[in-house]
Amino acid sequence: MAEKPRLGFGGLWNISFGFFGIQVGFVLQNSNMSRIFQTLGASLDDLPVLWVAAPLTGLIVQPIIGYFSDKTWNGLGRRRPYFLTGAILAALSLLLMPLAPTFAAPLIFAALLLWVLDASLNITMEPFRAFVGDMLPKSQHSLGYGVQTAFIGAGAVFAAIFPWLLGQLGVSNIGAAGQIPDTVKWSFWAGGIALCVAVGWTIVTTKEYSPEEMASFDGADAAQHGGASVSALASKSYLNAIVWLVAAAAVIAIVEPLKLEKEIYLLGSLLASYGLLSAVAIAMAKQGRSANMLSTIVGDFSGMPPIMKRLAVVQFFSWSTLFIMWIYSGPVISQYYFGSADATTKAYNDGASWWNFVYTLQNAVAVFAALFLLPWMSKKMGKVRTHAISLFIGSLGFLGYFLARDANILILCEVAKGIAWASMLAMPYAILASSLPQTKLGTYMGLFNIFIVVPQLLVATLMGSIMVRFFPGDPIWTMLFAAASWAIAGLAMLRLAPESDDKTA
Template identity: 70%
Template structure:
């Protein structure tokens, strides 16, 4: 038995909620450095303040993936999480602009970033699995391409809000450390748009029941439960290694004078080691159905194709996080010549960053529907992704050498094409090569390789920049370019892990 083929409007309804979610992410990505700096944060403080985003994703997504795989109620399997995340995301966007009026404005803004990012992740993670749930295998590439188009379109809307409001006469400068009205109204409008878009998918899609999914999965890859059973055979040595590594990282902070954010990285390594010890002991006692054992077991026993894609994701998202943190400081300092957050030049540069982000997201929306399918048919999914990452690396190199605001628009074209491929190709490959009944947990675990590089950037990059390039954020763009070159090379290893080249071609 095969799933019904979805029409264009079926594909639209399945992913339209992601349009709203990405408005929230775009407002966060393009404005939070500006918000933090306006509220008194220095350049050196930004990585620590931004650490909320990857850390909440690291915690939330595997848990939500595991839970959504096992959920079924009158709202369905994934839709309860869409709705819950949308409600809390909208509330965080509504409250964020009130930060300057709070007793500890910078602390309040950072706290709201945690709430916002956690809520966005609650909605976002099930959307990745939702495409695999609802579509037959030969529509996976199309489904993730449509989702990517909505991501790009939502990011365009979220990124361009402040610039458009300024053109309409809304004040773009706020005296006394307050947020400009362009930023405040952008967050409020984004809250409404996010909630409406997610509700569209909740109301206009109907999920397949567990019985229907079981019928569709006959003859396909299924979960044997082997990863969790193998967990019981593990010794505690590997878990101990994580704890030792974490302790070494913590010790090196003082020994080498590293930034204090590196403590977080060491703490996470220790925490994973402790969690692994607990999970292994539970598995040895025959308690394999609990969430902790399931997550740790599936992580340690993930399929080979997922392991190879994980390396690609690691370097891909390292570059993206560098871009989100540093584009505003780079453009305002090197192109507009100002680091004074109260100056007209700084705020003009910050608004131009919104335009640049709008361009790369707009390019991504177009490339997802017009370019990726053509490249995928011609070269296959693996080579297409590698090509797109190299185009993105060229874009980052332009940021490193170009000092003209208009020319940076050209750089964003390459970055936008790479962004489209990052959002589509790895997920299409995974959805076609993983057991359907565990798509949620595997998509959630795959997010770890998006989050860990962001944590490394947030913790280690500050120490590197302080030691070698103090006050010169332009060098981060060279790091970003090199990261995408490495990701493009790592992608070439993925083909060997696919069931067959023929299988890949059939999903292109």
């Protein structure tokens, strides 16, 4: 079995540079959409349901794109057609978002555009995760994901600091009632250009391996994993699908008696949808209809490798924290550190700009950590313990948000969070990539994203109900939830230590 050629610094740069642009788009979305929604008239309690579009699109899009990108080969390659399509659609969304106030029902338009933006970014991002595994030998997976993480951090720095820099240059940071500030407008427009340039660079400077070359690299791996998951699916009973349907009915049934927020119905609908799709996939597999997307995705999901299942628990709690951060950090800083919850005031927008600044710092720390700190820690104590310790450190950062009231202390909090963020982007993928069948890397990476998306959906559907019921108008408590969730993720990570705690970079 042939070994894939090792890539030098230039090759590593080229295969990862597109992620700089993708992260520009994600960070502009994550650090500004709450501000945009509130500017367009949304209340604090409306934010979770408005944000639900983002994780929902990822849940649907990533496994599908992963499945098709595994099977694609045309003049542009295997993954690059998806890079190009997603980048164009995402750039158009970034260009249109600042114009939302000029459309009828601007808040609805912005929410729909967020849906398109997140779907487009996911179309581009998912194949990029698999692209590292496609292009590098297993001995370079850790390095490849580390370089990718560095570009993620660099893109986040650019996107997070750009509104703040524009404000320092005299661009207006306050909009009239119902109008998006000029700093945000110009940041989204610049982000659309940066996205196209960065992704375009990777498309132009890389050449993917052909199916024949991939077969020579993968050898027996391809044959071994070809239809195993679908065959296993055919032997399953329908009990699992019934359990999902019963759970869905239970969730829907408690909404009215407990007076929960209506977005809980979405959670129930998703559970019911998976139960029905599982039943259909099992039926098709039992009939011998294995060559279809649904049976393949459901079969691969139910037949995940053990290490992937354990990492899934870590991802669940890790990304619950991040979604809380994206929704509530800006409003928390404005309300508790700058003294205003009114999106039309100078104090509120000063707080929003400070959030952009400290979020920039978090991502700058992530670049340093990905290139220097985490490789050193990994060699000393192994990837698993490195990730667990990083999550514990990040948890202290959110605890600082909850306890402190001096905005300057948030700088230290962001340093702690930046270390955890870098580890989240590198360590789970470095651990996972080498244990997955390379012929189905796109599908498995898309399925792994489910454990990033589902906790975000839970936060979007449940957090609003929790806040309204127990902490109305008091979002600082979300920071305590975030700290606890990262601490739980760190403890869950330690469950992997006996099996996968190697000390290779």
